Amino acid sequence: MEQAYPPKNLSATLSAIANPQLFNPLSFTMTSAQLLRSGAFALGVTGLLLLGMTQLIATDYRAPPDELPPKVLGIHMPKITPTVQKSDPVLKPQDVPPPLPRVEINHKVEPQDLPTVISPPVVGNERSGPIPITADPLPIYKPAPQYPRRALARGIEGYVVVEFTITSNGSVKNPRVVGGYDSAGAPTDVFNNAALNAVERFKYRPPMSEGQAVEQHGVRNRISFKLAE
Known part of the structure; x- marks a missing residue:
């Protein structure tokens, strides 16, 4: 189909x-x-x-209404007042004082006889010479002590007080230890020998008494031992 x-x-x-x-x-x-x-x-x-x-x-078409421009406020200008600088009036010059009267100088000098007195030198009992000087000893050479190996290995710091005599030529004699202590203030003799060896090499300008070099006894010095940081 x-x-x-x-x-x-x-x-x-x-x-x-x-x-x-x-x-x-x-x-x-x-x-x-x-x-x-x-x-x-x-x-x-x-x-x-x-x-x-x-x-x-x-449809009735209409053009859109025109937008009004933004309103601008008026500009307010402050009132400007001119500045006037006033100057002091010029003072009238003062009157010039009258000139001093002229003084006449007489250049003619008449010679006169001046007395000349010559006196003989006065001989006294005064003596001239060096002025006596008194001065304390002045250190000239103080070498650093050698750090003891035992104290260095144990990390101990401290100081030693040494007493000695300064001779008339500035050297040191009869050094002795007054006391030795560690940094905590505990007595120790680990630094004694090193301190004595250093003091024996000290040099001083000798003490003076009335212009003469003399010895000075009982001089004390503190020798410190401190590890470098």
Whole structure:
């Protein structure tokens, strides 16, 4: 059984009607219905377009109102007062004092006899010579003591008080230890020998008494032993 399909266009439909062998009444009926629907749809679209154009024509278009420019406040200018500089009036010059009276000088000098007195030198009991000098001893050379190995290994610091005599030629004799202590103040003899060896090499300017070098006994010196940081 053959099945009819609607033709795709109007020319195909007319060809089918002209050809009796290919013409199918059912197919023609369906084609007419489609044409009617298409025509009705076209009329509807045309009517809507005409209605829209009519509304556009009937609309009263107005230009947007012009915006007013922003209001600018007036500029207030302060009142300017000119500055006037006043100068003191010029004082009248004072009167020049009168010149001093002229004094005449007499350039003529009359020679006079001046008395000349020559007195003989006075011989007294005064003696001139060196002024006696008294001075304390002044250190000239004080070598640093050698740090004991035992104290260095144990990290001990301290000091020793040594008493000695300064001779008339500035050397040191009879040194002795008064006391030896560590950094905590506890007595120790670990630094005694090193302190004595250093003091024996000290050199001083000898003490002076009335211009003469003398010995000075009981001189004390503190020898410190401190590890380098």
